[in-house]
Amino acid sequence: MRLAILSGKGGTGKTTVAVNLAVAFASARATVYADYDVEEPNGFIFLQPQIVSTRVVTSTYPVIGEECEPCGVCSAACTSHALAEVGGRVLVFPEICHGCGTCTLACPRGAIREKARPIGELRSGTARDGLACSEGILREGETLATTVIQRLREFAERDAGRGAQGSIVIADCPPGSSCEVMHAAEGSDLALLVAEPTAFGLHDLGLAVRLARHLELPAAIFVNKDDGSGFIDRYATQAGLPIVGRLPFDLEIARVTARGALLMDDRRYADTFIELAAAVSGLAGRSRTA
Ligand code: SF4
Ligand code: SF4
Incomplete structure (x- = not known):
C-alpha cells in the first residue's frame, strides 16, 4: 500500500504528518518512509535513521568528439536548448541537459559520447521499530529533481520492501503541484492532503486536490493548525472529501x-497519528479493492 503525503505549498506541516504517521504504522507493520522533497529533505531530522547505504545519482551529458563537422543536427534535435552551435563549434550546457540521448542518436557522424555527472544522492537507513527510511538529495545548483525522484522510487520502494505482505510506503512528496510532485505521487493508493485553515491554505489545497484528481488518486484531508473555524471542513464537504485527522x-x-522531536512521543498527540493510520489504511484498502 502506498500513501502520498501532499500539500499545495511548503510549510503546512506535511513532513510533520508524514514522519509521525510513518512511526505510527511502523509499530504494527513493515513500513517504508521515503522523502521525495529532494530540494529540501528534512524527514530524517525527526526520524534519525541509522544510515546503512548511500549512492550517487548521475545524469549523462554529451561530449562532442573530433569527428564532429558542425552541421546543426544535434542542436536542432535538443528541445532542452542544452546545445548551441557558435563560431563553428558545438557548445554543451550540462546543467540543463536532461541526459535523454537524443543528440547522440541524431548525430550523423557518430561524434557524440555520453559522460556521467553527479546530480544528487540517495541515502537509506533504519529508524525505530525497523522503519525503513530513504531520502533523495538534489545537489545545489542542479535542476534535475525528477531524475533524483525517479531513482529514489526505484531504490526506496524496491530495496526497502514495497510489495512485501502488508507493507506500507509513506511517500513524503515535494510541496506544490509541479511535475516533480506528480512523479513522486503517481501510482499511490491514496493522497493525504495536508492543509491549513487560511485563505492561502484553501487555495493551495485546491491545487493539491486538482493534482490528485489528475492522477486519479482517491484523496483525504488532514487539517493542520486547526482553529475551529470550519474553513477547511466546508470546502471538504463541497468537494466530497473526507477529513481523516487534525492537529x-x-x-x-x-x-x-522545532526541537526535531516526534509528536508520536508526546502522549497529547500520539493518538492523532494512531487514529490517522487506521483511517487512511481503511480508505486506501477500499480504493485498492474498488
Ligand atoms: S542528451 Fe538530450 S537534453 Fe542533453 S544535450 Fe542531448 S538532446 Fe539535449
Ligand atoms: S550532429 Fe554531430 S556532426 Fe553535427 S554538429 Fe552535432 S556533433 Fe557535430
Missing part, C-alpha cells in the same frame, strides 16, 4: 517540532 493550532506543537 490543533497549538504553540506547544510548534515547540516540539
Whole structure:
C-alpha cells in the first residue's frame, strides 16, 4: 500500500504528518518512509535513521568528439536548448541537459559520447521499530529533481520492501503541484492532503486536490493548525472529501517540532497519528479493492 503525503505549498506541516504517521504504522507493520522533497529533505531530522547505504545519482551529458563537422543536427534535435552551435563549434550546457540521448542518436557522424555527472544522492537507513527510511538529495545548483525522484522510487520502494505482505510506503512528496510532485505521487493508493485553515491554505489545497484528481488518486484531508473555524471542513464537504485527522493550532506543537522531536512521543498527540493510520489504511484498502 502506498500513501502520498501532499500539500499545495511548503510549510503546512506535511513532513510533520508524514514522519509521525510513518512511526505510527511502523509499530504494527513493515513500513517504508521515503522523502521525495529532494530540494529540501528534512524527514530524517525527526526520524534519525541509522544510515546503512548511500549512492550517487548521475545524469549523462554529451561530449562532442573530433569527428564532429558542425552541421546543426544535434542542436536542432535538443528541445532542452542544452546545445548551441557558435563560431563553428558545438557548445554543451550540462546543467540543463536532461541526459535523454537524443543528440547522440541524431548525430550523423557518430561524434557524440555520453559522460556521467553527479546530480544528487540517495541515502537509506533504519529508524525505530525497523522503519525503513530513504531520502533523495538534489545537489545545489542542479535542476534535475525528477531524475533524483525517479531513482529514489526505484531504490526506496524496491530495496526497502514495497510489495512485501502488508507493507506500507509513506511517500513524503515535494510541496506544490509541479511535475516533480506528480512523479513522486503517481501510482499511490491514496493522497493525504495536508492543509491549513487560511485563505492561502484553501487555495493551495485546491491545487493539491486538482493534482490528485489528475492522477486519479482517491484523496483525504488532514487539517493542520486547526482553529475551529470550519474553513477547511466546508470546502471538504463541497468537494466530497473526507477529513481523516487534525492537529490543533497549538504553540506547544510548534515547540516540539522545532526541537526535531516526534509528536508520536508526546502522549497529547500520539493518538492523532494512531487514529490517522487506521483511517487512511481503511480508505486506501477500499480504493485498492474498488
Ligand atoms: S542528451 Fe538530450 S537534453 Fe542533453 S544535450 Fe542531448 S538532446 Fe539535449
Ligand atoms: S550532429 Fe554531430 S556532426 Fe553535427 S554538429 Fe552535432 S556533433 Fe557535430
